[in-house]
Amino acid sequence: MNEAVNLTNCDREPIHIPGSVQPYGFLLTVLSDFTICMVSENVGGFLGIDVADLLRQPLSSIFTQGAVDTIRSRVDHLSGPDATERLFGLELQAGKPPYDVSIHFSAAYLVIEAEPSVNEPGVNSGELVRLMLERIRKTRSMSELAREAARQLKVLTGFDRVMVYQFHPDGSGEVIAEAAETGLESFLGLHYPASDIPKQARILYQRNWLRIIADIDAGPAALVSTATHNAGLLDLSMSVLRSVSPIHIEYLRNMGVAASMSVSILRDGKLWGLFACHHYAPRYISFEKRTAAELFGQMFSWIVEGREREGDVAYETRAHQVQERLIETAASHEHSRRAIFDFLGDYRQMIDCDGVAVWSDNKIALQGEAPTEDEVKDLVAFINRTSPGRIFASAEIAKVYAAGQAFRDRAAGFLAIPISRTPRDCLIFFRREVTRSVNWAGAADKVYDEGPNGPRLTPRKSFELWQETVAGQSKPWSAADIRIAESLRVTLLEVILQLSDLAARERR
Numbered sequence: 001m002n003e004a005v006n007l008t009n010c011d012r013e014p015i016h017i018p019g020s021v022q023p024y025g026f027l028l029t030v031l032s033d034f035t036i037c038m039v040s041e042n043v044g045g046f047l048g049i050d051v052a053d054l055l056r057q058p059l060s061s062i063f064t065q066g067a068v069d070t071i072r073s074r075v076d077h078l079s080g081p082d083a084t085e086r087l088f089g090l091e092l093q094a095g096k097p098p099y100d101v102s103i104h105f106s107a108a109y110l111v112i113e114a115e116p117s118v119n120e121p122g123v124n125s126g127e128l129v130r131l132m133l134e135r136i137r138k139t140r141s142m143s144e145l146a147r148e149a150a151r152q153l154k155v156l157t158g159f160d161r162v163m164v165y166q167f168h169p170d171g172s173g174e175v176i177a178e179a180a181e182t183g184l185e186s187f188l189g190l191h192y193p194a195s196d197i198p199k200q201a202r203i204l205y206q207r208n209w210l211r212i213i214a215d216i217d218a219g220p221a222a223l224v225s226t227a228t229h230n231a232g233l234l235d236l237s238m239s240v241l242r243s244v245s246p247i248h249i250e251y252l253r254n255m256g257v258a259a260s261m262s263v264s265i266l267r268d269g270k271l272w273g274l275f276a277c278h279h280y281a282p283r284y285i286s287f288e289k290r291t292a293a294e295l296f297g298q299m300f301s302w303i304v305e306g307r308e309r310e311g312d313v314a315y316e317t318r319a320h321q322v323q324e325r326l327i328e329t330a331a332s333h334e335h336s337r338r339a340i341f342d343f344l345g346d347y348r349q350m351i352d353c354d355g356v357a358v359w360s361d362n363k364i365a366l367q368g369e370a371p372t373e374d375e376v377k378d379l380v381a382f383i384n385r386t387s388p389g390r391i392f393a394s395a396e397i398a399k400v401y402a403a404g405q406a407f408r409d410r411a412a413g414f415l416a417i418p419i420s421r422t423p424r425d426c427l428i429f430f431r432r433e434v435t436r437s438v439n440w441a442g443a444a445d446k447v448y449d450e451g452p453n454g455p456r457l458t459p460r461k462s463f464e465l466w467q468e469t470v471a472g473q474s475k476p477w478s479a480a481d482i483r484i485a486e487s488l489r490v491t492l493l494e495v496i497l498q499l500s501d502l503a504a505r506e507r508r
């Protein structure tokens with residue numbers, strides 16, 4: 001069947017068609033006439049009926065008429081891509097305990113997944129989520145928001161560790177918040193390479209907001225079908241019970257994690273991050289609670305979207321205010337020739353950076369973490385040669401400018417703004433190498449177990465790989481950074497005109 005999965009072909013592992021489900025529930029599919037054509041082999045343990053006695057049977061011979069009618073009535077709602085419907089507390093067999101059921105279409109098959117309902121007296125999901133949202137609404141900063149959200153989700157789910165894992169544009173990710181039981185090694189602030197959550201998994205998580213791996217040691221239940229269908233090809237992208245990639249299971253096992261859950265965080269329909277939850281013993285939580293966690297994830301996503309937008313606006317507004325101040329100050333500046341240098345501190349407030357340099361009239365000024373004067377001089381000459389009169393930004397200096405190799409740890413990223421009409425003077429913002437601000441926080445001697453794929457599948461190795469991948473790179477320059485740079489360029493041209501007017505008057 002599928003080629004063997006290993007560390008070299010992760011991106012190609014067809015995780016959406018595993019041909020099996022996790023055994024905390026069962027799956028069956030019916031055709032348009034509601035006859036059963038596939039079932040998970042663990043069905044007997046739930047319904048007390050053998051697989052062979054289920055295939056080709058009408059659903060109504062297995063489930064109560066009421067249950068079949070309810071399911072049928074919901075099928076009409078399944079319009080649009082990726083639609084799913086959930087039914088809680090459905091009595092599938094007369095007089096037997098109820099089930100929580102999820103239904104969706106996969107190609108022509110209606111997929112019905114069921115797990116025993118959990119009676120949780122006093123638990124009202126709506127009220128739980130409402131209170132959780134109250135708490136996070138009160139936070140002020142992004143980091144406080146993420147921390148409080150992790151804390152809230154930990155209370156709801158009872159997982160030992162809940163992290164907010166945010167993706168970067170290159171697909172790598174960073175643990176930006178964590179709520180964990182005391183005594184656990186902290187992963188806060190750590191980065192991991194894109195390959196830890198391969199592309200196809202990220203696409204899946206964009207479509208399907210939540211998955212739980214209730215017990216990494218629970219062997220999956222294979223799907224069985226009649227001869228005319230192929231359960232090995234049933235697309236389980238939207239399934240609740242989809243069994244999990246063995247590579248990921250190994251990763252979790254190596255970390256000592258026995259159960260895992262993640263809830264997607266989306267911005268503008270794209271995966272922004274995940275709530276990643278770990279437990280050190282098997283942990284199942286009810287479909288009802290998972291639905292609450294999912295709703296919380298969706299609301300959190302909207303809050304993040306709003307806050308990030310506000311953040312971008314505030315960032316650009318602040319930059320504009322500083323620019324206006326520059327123009328005013330320049331107009332009344334007494335020492336016109338030096339003015340452009342006197343504003344160094346102001347430039348730094350405008351664009352998120354670690355250092356800044358100005359080159360004007362063959363003079364140079366530096367502030368913060370930047371290359372040396374000689375290094376900047378050579379860089380300016382290079383910029384004027386290659387990209388005269390235009391904004392030039394790179395988050396990996398050595399890639400565009402070989403001599404940058406010598407100082408890439410201090411200034412791996414630069415953003416240069418020409419500030420005179422002739423290609424000569426310029427203002428350069430620098431950002432340090434991103435790995436320099438991140439270190440492994442965990443105990444150096446913490447030993448992780450290894451599985452068949454060796455040490456790569458441990459957080460420490462993962463972190464080291466991330467460090468290798470981003471060596472020589474700074475945090476990327478965002479669209480907002482470039483917009484501010486464009487407008488600063490116009491302002492500075494104006495300021496320089498004013499200053500030369502002033503200088504001309506001073507000379508007269």
Ligand code: BLA
Nearest residue numbers: 007010015187192195196197201244245248260261262276
């Ligand atoms: C899935 N990998 C995942 C998931 C997470 C991570 C959160 C989502 C599934 C879940 O809820 O558990 C990664 N988990 C992390 C990271 C941290 C964490 C980075 O807690 C950091 C603290 N994984 C690898 C490598 C491969 C790989 C090297 O590390 C492949 C070569 C594969 N990861 C992999 C696959 C999935 C996955 C295939 C999808 C699992 C599935 O949904 O079936």
